[in-house]
Amino acid sequence: MKAVETFTTDFENTLNLPDDNLKLLRQESFEEFKKHGLPTRKEEYWKYSDPSIISNIELEFVFSGQYEDRNYDVILVNGKIVKKFNDCQMGDIAEGLRSGDLDEDLLKKKDKPFLNLNNAFAINGCYLILESASKQTIRILNLITNEGKNQAVHPKCVILAKRNSDSIIFEEFKIMGNGTSFVNSVTDIIVEDGANLEHIIIDDFAKDTYHVANVCVKQYKDSNFVSHNFSMGKKFARRDFNVELNQSGANCNLFGLYFVDKKNHIDHHTTIEHKEAHCSSNEHYKGILSGKSTGVFNGRIHVHPDAQKTDAIQNNQNLLLSDDAIIHTKPELEIYADDVKCTHGATVGQLDEKGLFYLRSRGLNRKEAQQILIRAYVNEIIENVSDEKIRSKLMELILDRLPKGG
Amino acid sequence: MLKIENLHVSIGGNQILKGIDLEVKAGETHAIMGPNGSGKSTLAQVLAGHEEYEITDGKVEYLSKDLLEMEIEERACEGIFLAFQYPVELPGVNNTYFLKSALNAQRKYRGEKEIDAMEFIDLIGDKIKLLNLKDSLLKRPVNEGFSGGEKKRNEIFQMAVLEPKLALLDETDSGLDIDALRVVANGVNSMRNEERATILVTHYQRLLNYIVPDFVHVLVDGKIINSGDKNLALELEEKGYDRIVEEAKA
Numbered sequence: 003m004k005a006v007e008t009f010t011t012d013f014e015n016t017l018n019l020p021d022d023n024l025k026l027l028r029q030e031s032f033e034e035f036k037k038h039g040l041p042t043r044k045e046e047y048w049k050y051s052d053p054s055i056i057s058n059i060e061l062e063f064v065f066s067g068q069y070e071d072r073n074y075d076v077i078l079v080n081g082k083i084v085k086k087f088n089d090c091q092m093g094d095i096a097e098g099l100r101s102g103d104l105d106e107d108l109l110k111k112k113d114k115p116f117l118n119l120n121n122a123f124a125i126n127g128c129y130l131i132l133e134s135a136s137k138q139t140i141r142i143l144n145l146i147t148n149e150g151k152n153q154a155v156h157p158k159c160v161i162l163a164k165r166n167s168d169s170i171i172f173e174e175f176k177i178m179g180n181g182t183s184f185v186n187s188v189t190d191i192i193v194e195d196g197a198n199l200e201h202i203i204i205d206d207f208a209k210d211t212y213h214v215a216n217v218c219v220k221q222y223k224d225s226n227f228v229s230h231n232f233s234m235g236k237k238f239a240r241r242d243f244n245v246e247l248n249q250s251g252a253n254c255n256l257f258g259l260y261f262v263d264k265k266n267h268i269d270h271h272t273t274i275e276h277k278e279a280h281c282s283s284n285e286h287y288k289g290i291l292s293g294k295s296t297g298v299f300n301g302r303i304h305v306h307p308d309a310q311k312t313d314a315i316q317n318n319q320n321l322l323l324s325d326d327a328i329i330h331t332k333p334e335l336e337i338y339a340d341d342v343k344c345t346h347g348a349t350v351g352q353l354d355e356k357g358l359f360y361l362r363s364r365g366l367n368r369k370e371a372q373q374i375l376i377r378a379y380v381n382e383i384i385e386n387v388s389d390e391k392i393r394s395k396l397m398e399l400i401l402d403r404l405p406k407g408g
Numbered sequence: 409m410l411k412i413e414n415l416h417v418s419i420g421g422n423q424i425l426k427g428i429d430l431e432v433k434a435g436e437t438h439a440i441m442g443p444n445g446s447g448k449s450t451l452a453q454v455l456a457g458h459e460e461y462e463i464t465d466g467k468v469e470y471l472s473k474d475l476l477e478m479e480i481e482e483r484a485c486e487g488i489f490l491a492f493q494y495p496v497e498l499p500g501v502n503n504t505y506f507l508k509s510a511l512n513a514q515r516k517y518r519g520e521k522e523i524d525a526m527e528f529i530d531l532i533g534d535k536i537k538l539l540n541l542k543d544s545l546l547k548r549p550v551n552e553g554f555s556g557g558e559k560k561r562n563e564i565f566q567m568a569v570l571e572p573k574l575a576l577l578d579e580t581d582s583g584l585d586i587d588a589l590r591v592v593a594n595g596v597n598s599m600r601n602e603e604r605a606t607i608l609v610t611h612y613q614r615l616l617n618y619i620v621p622d623f624v625h626v627l628v629d630g631k632i633i634n635s636g637d638k639n640l641a642l643e644l645e646e647k648g649y650d651r652i653v654e655e656a657k658a
Contacts, residue, residue: 360496363456364510364566365484365517374509378500378549 005057005184006039007118009154012063016125017384023096024124027109032122038115050298050330051240053116056212061154061184065126065149066233074143074174081157082126087140095127095158104129104160108190109337114242116214120156120188127158132169132199139389140172144187146208150178157182160190163197163225170200172392175210175215177208184212191217193225195249200388203231204399205239212238219244219279224251230387231270231287232396234403235295240269247274247281247309258287259383261404262295262327269298274314276305276342282313288383290404291318292377301346309339316346321353321379376404409434409607410455410475410574415466417447417454424450426630427466434572435602439616441641442627443649447495450608451627455607456490457483470574479654484510485517485572491563491580493609495552498550503562504528506550507569514570519652535568538598540591557588564595575606581615593618613645627655 013032017025040057067079076092077085088090091103098104107120132138146155160169177183187314193199205213213236221227233241239262245254253276262268274283283303291297299318321331333346353375360372380400387393410432418424423449438601438637442448451511454461455468455481468475471486478486512522523531536543539561551559560580577596581589584610600606608619616624616638624640626631628649633636633656644652 165603225423242644354496356496357498359507360459360492360498361510362480363484363490363492364506364570365481365514366510367479367513370509370513374501374506375498378498381500 004060006036008060008062010036011208013122016063016123017194019125022125023100024109027106028122028124029339030111030324031118034111035115035118035122041115047271047300050296051238051267053214053238053240056184058359059152059182059184061152061182063123064151064153064155065123069143069145069147071143071318074141076130076140077145078128078143078157078159079145079147080155082129086400087130089138090130090132090134090140092128092130095124095129095160101228103131103162108160114216116186117188117216117218120186120216123156124158127160127164129160130163132163132167132197135166135168137168137268137369138168139172139392142171142173144173144175146175146177146183146185148177148181148183150179150181152182155185157185158190159188161192161198161199161201163193164192165194166196167194168198170202170389170392172202173204175203175205177206177211177212180209182210182212182240183208185214187213187215189215189217191219191227193221193227193252193302195218195223196225198226200228200230202232202392202396204396205234208236211236212291213240214243217241217243219254220246220248220285221251221252221254223252227252227254228386228388229254229256230383231256231258232355232400233258233260233268233270235260235266235268235297238267240271243270244271245272245274245283247276247283248278250278250280252278252281254283254387256283256285256287257383257386258285259289259380259400260287260297261290261400262297265293265294267296269300271298271300271302273302273304276303276309276312276314278306278308279310279312281309285298285316286355286383287318288379289318290323290331290379291320291329292323294324294326296327297329299329299331299333300334300350302336303344303346305337305339305342305344307338310341312339312342312344314344318348320348320375322350323353354374377401380404409471411469413467415451415454415468416464417450417461418464419450419461420556421612423464424461424630425454428630428632430625430632432605432607434573434605436623437600437606437608437619437621438623438625439621440607440625440627441611441613441639441644444611446627447456447630448611448627449578452576452607452609454492455483455576456480456488481513484570485514489567489570489572489575491560491575491577492566493578493580493582495551495559495563497552499552501550503548503550504546507532507566510566511569532569535565538568539565539595541565549584556583560583560584560592561588561595564592568599571599573604576609577606578609579611580608581610581612588617613641616641626656627654
């Protein structure tokens with residue numbers, strides 16, 4: 003377990019940092035992480051994704067860097083803020099706790115090892131507070147730079163959408179340079195009463211990257227949360243998306259699109275906790291798999307006893323472009339209330355041969371015909387993004403990265 | 409233009425076409441009639457290049473080239489157009505975008521300049537009127553949610569835009585009411601000229617009142633058993649397929 007040993011040494015080194023008001027919380031988190039260690043395939047939720055493949059790599063903790071790009075309002079490099087957005091209150095995690103904007107609970111013991119590990123290394127991080135009632139769009143770049151090392155990065159971003167605020171957050175993960183990166187990112191999102199938040203997350207492809215991402219959303223009364231989760235496969239990619247609908251009238255729409263090729267791997271685990279009555283959730287994830295890639299979709303909907311009149315819809319569709327690609331898709335519904343509406347569906351298929359023949363009979367070659375059908379397939383997810391500029395930017399990014407058939 | 413010799417075709421081990429001979433010259437309109445399951449649609453699909461069919465014997469020459477060696481899209485670019493019996497729905501693919509891409513693919517093949525969105529709109533204006541198509545259909549995904557009649561008109565609209573040399577109309581009349589039939593026939597007739605050939609595959613004589621063929625062929629059990637002019641279709645309508653088959657045997 004070289005990785006855990008290196009994490010331990012690196013963690014101990016961080017304890018000597020000056021002015022560290024998070025030290026105690028971080029220590030508790032690290033102890034909690036060590037109790038469990040890295041998860042293995044023996045655990046149900048890691049059945050198809052084995053994070054212990056990183057256990058023999060010595061991963062050096064990196065937590066700073068420099069970068070500037072005028073296209074972004076906020077830039078984090080290896081988890082550290084290097085560019086701030088002036089129109090809203092923001093700062094690093096320690097500042098957030100000191101000012102009272104953040105609650106200590108955020109860093110308390112968690113039931114997931116990677117959340118504890120992220121908290122243990124939360125020496126920088128970033129929080130931002132959204133207050134504007136007129137729609138505000140903020141572009142965040144979460145950049146990982148690697149100068150050819152084996153490195154571990156633990157970016158953390160906390161987004162607080164205050165009462166009745168209305169915002170769009172476009173969060174991009176990018177990896178620059180080469181070398182092996184283990185990225186253990188956490189995005190915490192709190193959507194207060196009556197707030198509207200649209201969150202777009204997209205990550206960039208990089209060759210030797212192991213990415214474990216956790217997005218944790220807590221919603222309150224009559225809030226609306228719309229998520230667009232775009233992800234490309236990597237050597238290892240796992241994204242957990244957890245939404246808690248804590249008070250009545252909360253509504254979430256989760257859209258996802260993943261594409262993976264070569265021998266890459268992508269795993270999405272989503273959980274929606276319906277805790278109170280009169281909440282609704284609508285989830286639609288689509289995947290495209292080619293080459294010898296593997297994909298996992300595990301969609302859990304948990305309706306608690308008090309969550310009467312819940313309306314939950316889940317749908318997962320997968321397109322396999324090669325004979326060797328594999329998808330494991332599994333809906334998981336756990337319902338403890340009796341007056342609810344829950345539907346789910348999962349499909350796995352190939353490009354429609356009739357459609358291909360029709361397109362080709364009009365003069366388009368096989369490749370063009372495939373591209374038209376794939377474009378239509380992904381557009382069903384992308385078209386839900388409300389901002390036209392972001393939508394066309396995403397279309398451009400995604401079309402460029404899509405597996406090119408076969 | 410098109411010369412079919414001794415064409416034998418099977419699908420999944422079933423022999424469908426059992427020796428078709430047919431010659432179509434530029435400017436001609438041929439009707440192929442026959443009972444259900446006789447192989448009419450198979451012939452149209454094979455000419456368009458459908459890959460599920462197996463050619464077990466025979467040859468097809470189109471514009472002095474071996475048609476059976478050509479890819480589906482190559483045939484289209486060389487001027488073959490199939491109006492589908494069951495036009496395919498393409499969810500999420502915009503109808504205008506689809507047709508513009510197809511036209512540009514064909515222009516590119518022929519070494520012509522691709523046309524832009526504005527030029528395309530000018531080009532299709534008259535053709536939309538000709539086929540009496542609602543503008544909204546152009547903005548919708550291809551054939552999705554179209555009525556039966558709208559789908560067929562959309563096929564002929566595509567044909568009008570792509571201007572093929574050889575048009576294959578596969579049961580274009582099926583599912584059309586009289587008004588829609590007139591519109592479709594009018595569209596097809598307006599495109600008839602000395603350079604273009606048309607093959608109409610149909611079950612009923614009705615369509616041939618509107619699109620009058622030069623030749624009529626009766627296809628039964630994978631073979632053409634009788635050929636004649638438009639009067640053959642009337643005779644067929646009067647006597648029914650069974651009698652024609654018996655007479656042909658006798």
